[in-house]
Amino acid sequence: MYRSQRIAAFLIDHIIFSIFSGIIFLILIWDSFFSPTDNNMNKPFELFYLFIGLILILYFFKDIVQGRSIGKRLVGISIIDKANINKVPNRFKLFVRNITILIWPIEAIILVITGNRLGDYIVNSTVIKKSE
Template sequence: METNFASRKNRILAFLLDYLILTIIIVLPIIFFMMNEKNMESALSFSFFAVWLMIGFILYILKDSIKGASIGKWVIGIGIRDEENLERVPSILRLFLRNLLIIIWPIEFLILAANKDKQRLGDRLAHTVVVKVTEVSVWRKIFAIVSLTLISILLFISTILFTIKNTDAYETAITYIEGSEEIIQEAGGIEGYGFIPSGSVQINNGYGESLFTINIKGKEKDVKVRIYLTKTPKSDWKVQEAHYE
């Protein structure tokens, strides 16, 4: 009986789904960390990055530990099995060894493309194969890809917005706007602010620069304020320029 190996296309698709999921898990906390000015000024920032990246690497290595299938493989309907017994799921140690070689993924993909049994180096090291476990429709694959992509985009945008609005620089900008009689008069009073502010916060060795574009919802008319702030080590943010239209 011929072994029903998972196609290279499905394996690459599962890999991309796993990569997307792990990117969300790893990148979003880093964004939160970087947008906190006190963290970026701390000597522990490098340690945080190193530890969090190591956690992400370990998560990737152990991603197939549940029944030989990661989330991506489960969505696509494929799984890892012992090459001598296709009913047996390899041990966690063998799955660990298999994924360890993903650090040389360009070579792994080349070997996967050339190997007749569709094994990469990690498979050959752990004596495993990837097989089709369940039949999955094309629509399920498309739905999974589109859903994960949209969720990733929404999470990324939400994280950026949340972190920007919680920086000391942004709070200083809002305080300045609410204390500016000129801007308040132009808007006829402030009712609120736009949901999506644009801007950036950059800090290096305690010196910082921030530039925001903040939309004000005024009682008489809406006003767009562009505001530039700076800071020096051990000091608060200060507004240097502010223009509105």
């Protein structure tokens, strides 16, 4: 089991997405905050909902390239399908696996206790050391 690598990848992904999200959000709302007019007073709220939707879509598909997010690549691990250990789960499974990140505190607790995420149990996947 690669629990410490999985936790490290999990944290790296969260930090990267938090920084990326903050920068993108600031870019989107910069004009509204520093040039307030009656026409753009509600713009930050409209942009916020668009922004949240886009970030969630990116996060749900973070493992889509060869079953590896940035964090997984940095620590040298990859997602595999338990039914066929020579393959990465299909894109739909990777998407479903990552939807459970919406309840990330529970995901983090399960990961620390079991070494697997709830999403892994749902789509029958696991994480292995990637040999390159």
